[in-house]
Amino acid sequence: MVALKHDDKLQDGSECAFQCALLYTTLYGQRRIRVSTLSLPCTNNLSNLFRMADLDTQFVCFLKQAANEVPSTPPLHVREQVTNFCTNILLSYRKFCATVSSSGQLILPEALKLLPLYTIALIKSTGLRTDGRIDDRSFWINYASSVSAPLAIPLVYPRMIGIHDLDLQEGDGSLIPQTLPLASEYVSDDGIYLLENGQDCLIYVGSSVDSNLMHQLFGSSLLDEIPAQFVLQQFNNPLSKKLNDIVNEIRRQRCSYLRLKLCKKGDPSGMFFLSYLVEDKVPTGGLSYVEFLVHIHRQIQMKMSS
Structure with a gap:
């Protein structure tokens, strides 16, 4: 990060320009300069x-x-x-x-x-x-x-969405459903949640999730049969297709593959997921x-x- 300091007075209503030049070499060995210019209005208000x-x-x-x-x-x-x-x-x-x-x-x-x-x-x-x-x-x-x-922002305030009720959520034209606040009151025992921070994608499974829902999303009714790190597969049902579409869209937005990690309630992995719920009070004293x-x-x- 570069910090700029300007000591002279800037006239209200005028414009101030910032210019940056990047010298780089292309894949074919060509030396090029890319110049970016940003002009911003000045104000004393x-x-x-x-x-x-x-x-x-x-x-x-x-x-x-x-x-x-x-x-x-x-x-x-x-x-x-x-x-x-x-x-x-x-x-x-x-x-x-x-x-x-x-x-x-x-x-x-x-x-x-x-x-x-x-x-x-x-x-x-x-x-x-x-x-x-x-x-x-x-x-x-x-x-x-x-x-x-x-x-x-996703690095410190990840995006969390519920994936257990994708069939019930009303779409607004976007592949990504409405996000949830990062607070435990929005996480239920019978729900499954996706949380991503641009690097990792955590799938949190509550302790009372319906076995049929598990089978639709993961191809198995038993949580213990799903490895901690897994590759998401698409099964022949609408819920699985929606989840795959969402994950692929997030990967496209983040320009990252996003490793999938399974988190279970009552397990250290579940505590790891809950540590991202930054709106909650932390037992060690965090507000x-x-x-x-x-x-x-x-x-x-x-x-x-x-």
Whole structure:
């Protein structure tokens, strides 16, 4: 990640251009230069800035800054820095842009309304936790340092969908069904769920799933007969076809094969799946998403009154 600093004043209404040149060699040995130019309008109005904010781009900056800090800074301090980034942004909006409202209300800019959610997801991610394997943290740091913007958010806030009721879900024209919040209240014992983060695809099977449903999706009514890592097959039924279409579409979107891993409730693999439910309260002391919003709000109130 490259940070740019400009000391001169920019005139309101003018445009500022960013240009990047990439020198590369093609497959046939030809040397080429690819030039990319981005021109953005300048403004001295913070309301315009917040209204046009790009959450994905801003978050990928947070992510890469955190990844760069982890090797030399204790994870606790990095988590505090990430929280302060989020707090200061929302404080600026509350202080300079928001209309007069009750002090007991947390005000979020429309373009950044998911910033607290992604922030707590980053705080609970593999790279900032201390209870995981050092190899996993090292891989996370290396991957996050160069991850593209479209893959940054799935890395910390994966996509979860229910696949046990695909026949009942009403489509909106997209192959991918509506996603579910990453909270245990949306995971039932009689359900099967798919969770993907751009690298891995976890299939979580509840303890009370119908055996006929298992047979339709996996070709076996017994969960123990399905290996932990498996290749998804398509069977001669509509539910299996829908699941295969969804997985293939996700692979196309992520440009990754996505290894399939089976997770069972009551098994270490099931606990691994549940560790991705970042909106839940963590037994070791991590806040739930609602508690994190309350914490952010209190921090803003304290800074507003100081």
